[in-house]
Amino acid sequence: MELSLWTYEGPPHVGAIRIANSMRGVHLLLHAPQGDSYADLLFTMIERDNHRPPVTYTTFQARDLGSDTAELVLRSIHAAVEKHKPQVLLVGDSCTAELIQDQPGSLASSSGLSVPVVPVEMLAYSRKENWGAGETFYSLVRGLLQNRVPAPGSEAPPRTNEQPSVNLLGPSSLGFRCRDDVREVTQLLNDMGVRVNVCAPLNASPHDLLRLPEADANVCLYPEIAGPACDWLHRNFKQPTIKTVPIGVGATREFVAEVAKTLGIDHTPDSEASRLPWYSRSVDSTYLTGKRVFVFGDATHTVAAARIAHEELAFEVVGMGTYSREQARSVREAAKELGLEALISDDYLEVERVISELQPELVLGTQMERHIAKRLGVPCAVISTPAHVQDYPARYSPQMGYEGANVIFDSWVHPLMMGLEEHLLAMFRDDFEFNDGAQPSHLAAEGVSTRSEAPAVNDASHGEDDTGASAELTWDLNAERELRKIPFFVRGKAKRNTERFAADNGVNVIKVDTLYEAKAHYSR
């Protein structure tokens, strides 16, 4: 048993629903009790879909268990097929159904249905949502194409279209900004003269999946979901996989280069295509230098975010990690390159503990980290699922490609500026224009009150109280006054460094001299 307060991922069958809901003409028959139908609201409320996800729940009850739940499965299958007339029927178990072992997949396959049935194995007690999505997509691709795999040694069929083409694989319902990423990457490819053959699962039909082998290569846009399908297509249809995920300017340039190389076309990346490089170099971005950031999310977005933070915004990545054990390797590698050890955990409390220890100035995470950051008073931007309704914005806001880099620049720098506003308020709150109740505008709705009577040593940076360091250390009055004179945007760092220096040197009362000794010590 594993104690869980909040989970980063749902169960695997929610991943299966994500795939069904991404596509057209696919229906999922889920053997599940009534309560599992809560999953509908993930789609209709969080993603604001205008239709129920294409799922039929068998909704068996305790009284059915004694009799024949298999009979119920068959009835539900026939009702679902008749009502929704899908091109393909996916059939799977939820966690409870897995225990009663009705094998709905084989029941459906042998029940003489007129539509193709693709059973999906969910492994609810060891796997999770992203795995379930990846497995379902892979099962669909294989289920539909396995009869068309060319015999070993046979020639690849000639290209039907002169223009080089790729498939975009992985974008899905409830993914992070997938809808906009697809548009951005499609445009990027079109600009290179490359056509998108099929984009799947998002907006694809089973018929579209049958056309997958016509493309020259597969773009594995979200490895969590498309990884297994890309591997299978590579093995069976000799389609190469383009693996660079184009999030950030550097990665987008590499993506363009990889596409060009794979397809044997000439293309030089457009260096003017994103505003991020210039914005990042412009002088008013100087204050971003060395901002301490913590990055956490799924593997794809975490690795990309850490790279952007380090290479494109000149932040200091102080910690990074992922909730996905399956994809942990890439995160570990990326962390190692930054001299860090990755945090691999789906324990929300552990993530919270690490964040409060590291005291970052910016958190890039999921909705969970947004709440942690809010509690600690640290600015935050959401970069990955799980996400909330506000992370499915009405406006065009991709993460991928050059426009994605622009969006990322804005959405990460904005909370830092908001954070500055908060510090300014704290700094000037003794001035006559401000009263003790003044709040930073971006936090007003949260009811966070400014700590009105706190001395400078306590307001200089957030979350300080948790460290325990301040408990044994005191600042004498002059040192505290001196600290107040330090500009607010470096005051937190000065305080932290001074206290660490004092602790390391056995100083209990911090004097003005201690402050400057620490400054000298750390200015190496």
Add this chain to the structure above:
Amino acid sequence: MTEAVLATDNRAASTAPAITVERGQRAVFCGLTSIVWLHRKIQDAFFLVVGSRTCAHLLQSAAGVMIFAEPRFATAILQDRDLAGMADCHEELDRVVEELLSRRPEIKTLFLVGSCPSEVIKLDLNNAASRLQSRHSGRVRMVAYSGSGIETTFTQGEDKCLTELVESARAPVNGSQKESPALIIAGTLSDIVEDQFQRLFDELGIGPIAFLPARSGDAMPRAGSNTRVLLAQPYLTETAQALRGQGAKVLNAPFPLGAEGSLLWLKAAADEFGVSDERFEEVTAAPLARARQAVGYQREKLRGKRIAFLPDSQLELSLARFLARECDMNVESITTPFHDPQIMASELALFGEHPDMIEGGDLESRLDHVRALRPDLTVCGMGIANPLEAEGLRSKWSIELIFSPIQGFDQAGDLAGLFSRPLARAAQLEV
């Protein structure tokens, strides 16, 4: 609403109209969901679901954005090892409970909540609760109940929880024989509503009264043979039975929704406790007038509008009665997940026969029915609201009716307002 309401109540409830039972696919939350409001009510309690990742995800999705503090509910997620018998589930549970209690020393009551998986593998949580109880006695009270989706629908989770609280209140705590109250109000109400009712009962001279659930785990009332019970929520079939089992008398009344419902609900208690009609009038006249006035404003917006109910909270019939009788709405169709004719007797007496009333309901056919009716407003579960809106059908999520204070005189106008707002919004939007 007419002045004749009190007379109406006296009509015999024997003419209960037939309700059609329809089986099929359901799309209603399971009983675990009630943890979302129960944990806010019982402030020193922790709810530990023994279940799967699905259960954890359901709770989190239903609790939505309320993740600001460390929650007082969690899931002990069963793993492969537990199922394969490689780990002893009871030992694992003990370990998880230890871990939990050491982190949350302030917890006074720990609910072990059963789920579909724990029930299918026949993990005996009652047994676990008594084992853990003897280990932690004096510190934490252990209570086990089922919130599983194979046993309970949405609000029935509260019924199971309260039933268990009533049953376990049978044994006197710490040897002290607690006085049983004269009146128990059963069913979670928001604090503000409780306080209003407490004032009214005080003025009526009825007491001592107790609320079930109480705001803290060790304050749960114990019924005695002198105890009367008023149900504040309609989904408490088993709780009512358990209270009866302790000798209490459960009063029959409509539910305190709207001016009329609140009045008749209080009147049932007043009559039982021999409060004079004059005194009753004196106490209720002012709040009743306020309630009627507030509902009156909304009635102008709701009159003649057609409404349908999809199955969700079990409040359907009470809401339909309020909207029909006090807001002049036309109730076209009512589907309720579960119907208890005894508990609903007074409601049915007021509302009367309805040709389109269904218990259970098959999701697809109910949706098609609503599409055919095209009512002005459909009360439904959260997952279905936006799809209906997208089809041009205005909706009201019933879960909001569970979370918002809607009972009593001073909430009657707000309650009506929850239904008029979507209509006003639709009328104003030009895009």
